[in-house]
Amino acid sequence: AQSVTQPDIHITVSEGASLELRCNYSYGATPYLFWYVQSPGQGLQLLLKYFSGDTLVQGIKGFEAEFKRSQSSFNLRKPSVHWSDAAEYFCAVGAVNYGQNFVFGPGTRLSVLP
Amino acid sequence: SQTIHQWPATLVQPVGSPLSLECTVEGTSNPNLYWYRQAAGRGLQLLFYSVGIGQISSEVPQNLSASRPQDRQFILSSKKLLLSDSGFYLCAWGSGRALNEQFFGPGTRLTVL
Numbered sequence: 001a002q003s004v005t006q007p008d009i010h011i012t013v014s015e016g017a018s019l020e021l022r023c024n025y026s027y028g029a030t031p032y033l034f035w036y037v038q039s040p041g042q043g044l045q046l047l048l049k050y051f052s053g054d055t056l057v058q059g060i061k062g063f064e065a066e067f068k069r070s071q072s073s074f075n076l077r078k079p080s081v082h083w084s085d086a087a088e089y090f091c092a093v094g095a096v097n098y099g100q101n102f103v104f105g106p107g108t109r110l111s112v113l114p
Numbered sequence: 115s116q117t118i119h120q121w122p123a124t125l126v127q128p129v130g131s132p133l134s135l136e137c138t139v140e141g142t143s144n145p146n147l148y149w150y151r152q153a154a155g156r157g158l159q160l161l162f163y164s165v166g167i168g169q170i171s172s173e174v175p176q177n178l179s180a181s182r183p184q185d186r187q188f189i190l191s192s193k194k195l196l197l198s199d200s201g202f203y204l205c206a207w208g209s210g211r212a213l214n215e216q217f218f219g220p221g222t223r224l225t226v227l
Contacts, residue, residue: 034215043204043218044158090157101148102216106157 002027002093004105012111013081021076021108023091032094033074034102035065039087047089050074061085086112116141120205120219127226133178133192135222137205140186145207147188148216149180152202164188200226 003026013019025031032051036044048059055067065076074091091105117140127133139145149161160173162180170180177196181189188205202223206216 036218041202041221041223043220044206045218046215049215101160101163104150104158 002031002103004091004093004103006089006091006105006108008108009106010109010111012113014113015083016080019076019078019081019085019110021089021091021110023074023076023105024072025074025091025093026072027093030069033065033067034092034094035059035063035074035076036090036092036104037061037087038090038107044090047076081110081112083112083114086110116207116217118205118207118217118219120203120222122222123220124223125225127195127224129197129226130194133190133195133199133224135190135203135205135224137188137190137219138186139188139207142186142207142209144185145209147182148206148208149188149190150204150206152204152221154201158204162190195226197226200224 005024007022034049035047037047038044047063048057048065050057050067056064058064063076063078065074067074088107088109090107092102094102119138121136147164150158151161152158161178162170162172164170164182167182167185170182178190178192202221204221205219208214208216
């Protein structure tokens, strides 16, 4: 069965600092990987996704993520965090033989200090 | 373009009362539809998904049920709410093709007292 872990429950960074949010997955074949962001009291918005090809994918709002098969990871990065990036971030795994059902990680809450 | 609506946005209900949350999608046809619950400080738990009218799959046993009376309408119901049903309920749709992302509605905040 698929599973997703996000080791960091809560991260605090200063505005302008770099950011890396960790995501590790467990799946027997090549997964399809997603990062979503959720502002307080809102739905989820897709930041980026990886299906195949280049392992470094670019997303919206200046985010990028790198797929590392050897480490079963799909970490999200941003070189310079803005105060508006404060939100909850979810990593998700999908698989072809699982239809379009995703498994979501528990989320990482990001706080940004001025 | 596609949009997804959920209502109500917030709901406060007493224990034992019934529940009906509605989700509708515009701008697409034959979508896959999903209900998730997000408890405070926790991730998303898939409750139900549907690949077509009248076709409902349940991921976890519970006192909730789902129905899909129309192609783009998905309803989450309960006959008697429990305190543990409190949470943030999210509806999502997907294109039905593998590899495509899910699109989420704005959510319903349910508080059971």
